[in-house]
Amino acid sequence: MKSRILDRVGAIRGYLLLHIMELTGKEVEHIADLARIEISEKDKEKFQEQLSSILDYVNKLNEVDTKGVEPIAHITGLFNIMREDEIKPQSEETMKKLVESAPEHENNLVKTLGVFE
Numbered sequence: 001m002k003s004r005i006l007d008r009v010g011a012i013r014g015y016l017l018l019h020i021m022e023l024t025g026k027e028v029e030h031i032a033d034l035a036r037i038e039i040s041e042k043d044k045e046k047f048q049e050q051l052s053s054i055l056d057y058v059n060k061l062n063e064v065d066t067k068g069v070e071p072i073a074h075i076t077g078l079f080n081i082m083r084e085d086e087i088k089p090q091s092e093e094t095m096k097k098l099v100e101s102a103p104e105h106e107n108n109l110v111k112t113l114g115v116f117e
Contacts, residue, residue, distance in 0.1 A: 023052045 023031075028048045032039045039047065090098075096108070104111035 023048050023055070 025044050025048055028039070028044050028051065031051070032044075032047075099105045099108055099110055102110040
């Protein structure tokens with residue numbers, strides 16, 4: 001799922017960078033389709049202006065000489081230190097209580113709403 005989202009973001013970013021200019025309403029609709037969001041006519045006009053302004057700024061940044069500058073993801077040098085996941089065995093009684101505490105359950109499993117199309 002994360003890969004699909006990153007692919008979508010990459011497609012949007014690539015589309016925007018290739019079309020540095022005043023965006024048309026049709027292009028804003030296309031970007032909204034790529035992002036899978038619905039926008040009203042009022043929002044389309046607002047986003048057309050805002051996205052065009054952002055692209056103008058990005059275009060200015062592209063003019064900066066970055067030869068000899070190392071690419072970085074962040075400037076702090078800090079790293080996220082996370083513990084390993086540990087499976088802690090639980091008694092059958094505890095597991096039963098957990099499942100029964102869910103609003104919906106069936107066959108010793110918790111029922112949830114679907115999250116994928």
